[in-house]
Amino acid sequence: MTYSGLNRLAYAEDSTNSAKKTIVLGTSADFPPYEFHKVIDGKDQIVGFDIQIAKQIAADMGAELKIEDMSFDSLLPALTSGRVDFLISGMNPTPERKKSIDFSDVYYRANQAIMVRKADKDKYNTMDTLKGAKIGVQKSSLQEEIGQKIEGAQLTSLDKISDILMQLQTNRVDAAIIEGPVAQANLTDDFAITSAVPQVEDYGYAIGVKKNNPELLNSINATLAHLIKDGKVQEFVDEASSMVNGQQKTQDTFSFFLKYKDYYIAGIKYTLLLSILGVIFGFIIGLFISLLRMNRIAILRWIGVAYIEVLRGTPMLVQLLIIHYGLALTFHINFTALESGIITLSINSSAYLAEIFRAGIQGVDKGQMEAARSLGMSSSQAFRHIILPQAIKNVLPAIGNEFITIIKESSIVSFIGVADLMFQAQVVRGISFAGLNPLLVAAVIYFIMTFVLSKLLGVLERKLRTSDIH
Known part of the structure; x- marks a missing residue:
């Protein structure tokens, strides 16, 4: 049995080998006391009264709850594309939203x-x-x-x-x-x-479900009915409100980093993983596209030009959303958030690297090819052993700059919930109630990563120049 229109409920074997369902919740955990991050027993957890309700829904279904944290305006695309099964995020069932998704009964009203x-x-x-x-x-x-x-x-x-x-x-x-x-x-x-009170239609708060999924909706409504009847919702509200830290003591930036270093270290790992894989795949794809771009066959040359112009002429955020949500909606291709981030960074980087490679290849003296051919090499052998190594050496600084750019631009993947450095900085902002220090720490870490990389590239360039002299 599944509850989602795209059969998103997964099955995992537990210790007794019986099937256990997993239901995926989409939320934006920066909204205390509804849903927010809090360190409990040394571990970061997403808590709040919305989360308590979600846990009860999963328990009544006999399912395991998986929480996907993302930006608020990513929630509806995540649900309609089948990446999550239901939404709880202090969401009002407005008429406009009801055109896209179905809502449960109202479970809470607030001013x-x-x-x-x-x-x-x-x-x-x-x-x-x-x-x-x-x-x-x-x-x-x-x-x-x-x-x-x-x-x-x-x-x-x-x-x-x-x-x-x-x-x-x-x-x-x-x-x-x-x-x-x-x-x-x-x-x-x-x-x-202030004493000013906004006058607005009271929609209340409800749980979002993908359209035409009555089984899941009925199950959620059944859980809400007994929670409301037993007074549990208000109990959850009071409990979550007592967990909110409120204003914390001001700390210097270094002490702040030491306190939340585990979050930043986890973010650094994802940022470096995204950047390294983005450059590696971007390098391979970019080299291939540059060869298409310079091909004598018109149709192949046109494909190379079109690829470069489309990717350079559209924002990376749009590319990310198309890959993460558009492919799921249109072709039912569901990449994970991390996979979508790597693919986006790779293809976006490849468009710029393709032009860098083209400039490098065309910058090699034509006499090099002629000399190689005169020695009995084929065109492909000459290109692979003579032209390409020189081209890459010539454009190494530009490749290094692209790597540095990817490290900084990788922060865009936090929009879809990848726990990179920027995502973790936002989590720390929610936990600490500090506005500036989390961003200052993130900025310093980005600077250190890019500075170290630029120095390593400088060392590599000097070694290559030395080898040319000798």
Whole structure:
């Protein structure tokens, strides 16, 4: 038996060799007390009252719960493409969303709040005072809809609550519209909740399921019914609210790194893995494409040109979303988030490397080929043993620059939930309630990685020049 329209529920053998289902939850764990990261017994865990509900749903199904953490506006594509089985992330069942997915019964209702800097508490104390103000909201949320209805309001829509609060703290917005319990969870000495109350249709919160999946939806509704009846939902809310850390003591950047070093080390491993594999595959594909680009056969040359122009002319984020979600929706090809990240970095890098190789190959004196042919080499032998080594040596600095670029651009894969360095920095921001230190640590680590790589490439270049002299 499966619960997902794309048969996403996996089966694993437990110790008694009986089949055990795995149901996949999609969430954006930066929304305390609904879902958030917290270190418990030395281990990072995703907790919150939404997570408690999800665990109960899985338990009632006799299934194991797997949690996929990603950005909020990646949740709907993840569900419709079959990468997750259901969504719980403080999500309102708005009419617009109901066009794409089905929703369970409402399991919780909460008020909306206006958060401001403490000094502005009396300045923005009614909804009328927010007219024409700069307001921060979460992208693709009910709060964004509320902000759009405020006359003259200038909205800044961002993915993360922590980013919205950073905008507020640095005077880039005047106020932020935030879910009431979330505002309370993030309340610090810098902020205040005003007496202004947004007027909005109360959609409540519900669980998202892919359309035409009544079996899973009915099972979820059955669990919600007994949780609500037994008063468990409010119990989960109170328990999760008590787990929120709130404001923490300010630390210097180095001490901050030592405290959260395990997160950054895990992120470094993924970043290096993505970058190394991206360059290796990009190198191979790029060399092949450069040969197509220079081929005498018109159709092959056109294919090479089209490949390069399309990949260089479209944003990497678009390429990532097409590979991760588009292929799943259209062809039912479901790459993991890590696989999608590696593929995207590889093909994007290959387009630039192809032009680098072409420049290097064309930069080798034509007399080299003629000399090799005169010695009895075939064209392919001459290219492989004479032309290509010289071309790669000539463009090694450009290849090194592309490697450095990939290390920095690999951060884009955090958008789909790959736990690279940038993803871990965002997790630390959620755990620590610190706005700047997690980013400063990430910036220093990126600099160290790229600086060390540039020095190693410099050493390699000097050795190659020395070998040419001798």
